[in-house]
Amino acid sequence: MTSGTTEYGILVAVDGSSAAEAAIAWATREAILRQSPLTLLHAVAPVVVGWPVGQLYDEMPGWQKDSAEQVIEQARQIVARSAGASNPPEVHTELVYANAVPTLIEASKRAALVVVGSQGMGAIGRALLGSVSAALLHHAHCPVAVIHGDADQAPDANAPVLVGVDGSPASDAATALAFEEASRRGVDLVALHAWSDVGVFPILGMDWQDRESKGQEVLAATLAPYKERYPDVHVRESLVCDTPTKWLIKESDHAQLVVLGSHGRGGFAGMLLGSVSSAVAQSAKVPVIVVRQ
Template sequence: MSDNPTQYGILVAVDGSPESDTAVSWAVREAALRKASVTLLHVQAPVLVTWPISTAESAIAEWQGDSSRQILERAEKIFHSHAPASDAVRVRTESVAAPIVPALIEATRAALMVVVGNRGTGSQERLALGSVTAGLLHHAHCPVVVVHTRDAADSAGPVVLGIDGSPASEAATRLAFEEASLRGADLVAMHAWSDSTVFPAIEIDWHLYRDEAEENLAERLAGWQEQYPDVHVQRRLPCDRPAHWLVAESEHAQLVVVGNRGRGGFAGLLLGSVSSAVARKSQAPVIVVRN
């Protein structure tokens, strides 16, 4: 596949599930805002035939081809039903026969972002994230947007940013400002100045820690506020449990943006606990940004 990042534009992984339908409808608006094209991609996993009958392989391949066409036709119909009449958003479809997760990961090399439902057709109802979504969150080469059928995103709400000073957080900050500017929305920047859930029973002046955190947050936002003067920024400084507060804030947001690793991560850690929890539990679509 090409290394050209505009080959796919906004890439949507489709599989015919309700979550996939929601991902398609979300991508329509994002494409209109960015004046970007959209690719609806369906990956057919190879089926292993254990008996030596060539006609069986041919029949399975034909069935998979028909199924893939139906899934893509459904996705394209949903796309056009949500596309604003005033915006000529270009959409194309593509079907690939390959192992699903590796094929999608490779495709993300040539995408602006990839949009996926939190669960697919093969996921059990009790699971919050499907294996395909989890694989993309760990290994994609572009930002990953996770949408849920339960998303109750407020189209007039703010963009919420989780910021902690890590390299991934810096990349997320850039994208969050861009998204807020495109949407004409406020930006809520949340920085939890402690990861602890229980404070030690000793006399510590926590105001000093909060003041230092507030100063650090202001410094990290200053350059981006100069670059995006149209974005009104609200700062939130909860003292602990960043994932909890980001999920709570998502109830009134139109989008949540986080980095893939936080300050507690290390080079070998592909997905941090905060980004994982937010992707699972958010009430609004989540963009996880890799540094």
């Protein structure tokens, strides 16, 4: 699922915002679970001067550097507080004088997971991800976790992991990660497949029983190899005839983590995970990991 090496371990974008604080807190707990190093990366956008027109400062001005160092120090304090009585992860920091989006996309080549805060949440159609998180969902080279909520509020440790299944390669990669996360946490895995992406309205000539049977086949084929690999994970299968986004968001209320593929097969029988993953990442209240193929 990752490209190149993973010397960054878990890479979290920090900028001093409350959304970033939540991302740091969750990334810290995830790093402890994975026994992974944690890298705090802060990108400072270059200052544009008026003359000559459009010229950038070659080096970070002192006032920006002072502010950036405060952001990094604040992030370190959140890591320490979030680790609590646990042994804190190995922490690295990186300060970059460049725009955040291309910097994080390039850095994702050397990370096992990129963690970002979400800027905004609400009903489908109204929710807007921040520009950084939205760009990473589309272009990162490793899985991306989008975090909502309070930095100090840990999710229910007994709640299951939820994964969306549609039989596509990206969905298979998400299923692999979801089993790994459920096993690591010692919780159940809920595997949801929506065998219609147009809702529950009847369509003339549609064989609903056949569609449902094929949906069961997709679930069975996708889950079988991972059930064998992770016998400790109890799997609860959920098959629904409705739009996948609606049910994934609904079921996320009872989960501690949602894992989705970045793109699905499309068409009537498949979950359109390109749009589904973005909508769920926008609207779910729990962390959402989106896995690229």
